[in-house]
Amino acid sequence: MLQDRLSEVESTIERALSRARRKREEVTLVAVTKTFPASVIDEAYALGLRHFGENYIQEFETKRPQLAGLPEANFHLIGHLQSNKSKKAVELFQTVETVDSVKLAARLRDHGVALDVMVEVKLSGEDSKHGADPASIPEVLETLRSAPNLNVLGLMTIPPWTEVGEQSRPYFAKLRELAELHGLRSLSMGMSNDFDVAIEEGATHVRVGTALFGSRTRP
Numbered sequence: 001m002l003q004d005r006l007s008e009v010e011s012t013i014e015r016a017l018s019r020a021r022r023k024r025e026e027v028t029l030v031a032v033t034k035t036f037p038a039s040v041i042d043e044a045y046a047l048g049l050r051h052f053g054e055n056y057i058q059e060f061e062t063k064r065p066q067l068a069g070l071p072e073a074n075f076h077l078i079g080h081l082q083s084n085k086s087k088k089a090v091e092l093f094q095t096v097e098t099v100d101s102v103k104l105a106a107r108l109r110d111h112g113v114a115l116d117v118m119v120e121v122k123l124s125g126e127d128s129k130h131g132a133d134p135a136s137i138p139e140v141l142e143t144l145r146s147a148p149n150l151n152v153l154g155l156m157t158i159p160p161w162t163e164v165g166e167q168s169r170p171y172f173a174k175l176r177e178l179a180e181l182h183g184l185r186s187l188s189m190g191m192s193n194d195f196d197v198a199i200e201e202g203a204t205h206v207r208v209g210t211a212l213f214g215s216r217t218r219p
């Protein structure tokens with residue numbers, strides 16, 4: 001079942017890459033496993049997946065000890081991170097995609113733990129969304145880049161949800177522009193509904209949950 005869904009996602013990735021004349025190794029598939037049990041992560045790992053996205057510190061803290069060794073797994077935090085939970089985050093995750101303030105950047109720096117990071121950028125006016133204002137990217141980057149323990153990969157964004165993936169395209173194009181402006185390579189953008197469009201627009205990381213694991217019972 002998961003194997004079939006993974007094949008479908010892989011074909012969609014391949015088709016989008018060929019339209020954009022890009023190569024498979026330019027895109028990392030981040031399997032979003034929030035709300036699913038640890039056994040699902042083990043199963044996905046067995047099928048060759050290595051990058052996993054989780055939204056909640058507490059949920060992943062419960063799941064982590066239940067996981068097999070998974071020596072090559074890279075766990076990405078893709079949900080909002082409060083500064084007071086940053087210590088836990090650096091213990092649990094290899095990548096934090098949701099750095100959205102100077103304060104949080106400074107906390108991650110001060111923990112001194114090696115970590116890959118991305119700056120989450122808010123490109124829509126939705127109140128419900130977290131993310132740094134595009135104007136504050138330089139100061140967040142300055143803090144991150146001053147930290148020897150932090151490896152700055154690039155930018156991440158979540159456009160307003162839409163069933164029609166094409167509607168996300170302007171947000172993806174905007175994130176790519178901002179990354180170029182700031183000399184950043186990685187772009188984490190695209191979810192189940194729009195990862196093909198994101199790849200056409202230059203995504204280096206797509207975060208896919210539902211298309212791999214089915215719909216979630218909890219949000």
Ligand SMILES: *Cc1c(COP(=O)(O)O)cnc(C)c1O
Binds near residue numbers: 192
């Ligand atoms: C839940 C989530 C995803 C995955 O969404 P799907 O639509 O299930 O693919 C990706 N990114 C973030 C930030 C999420 O919270």
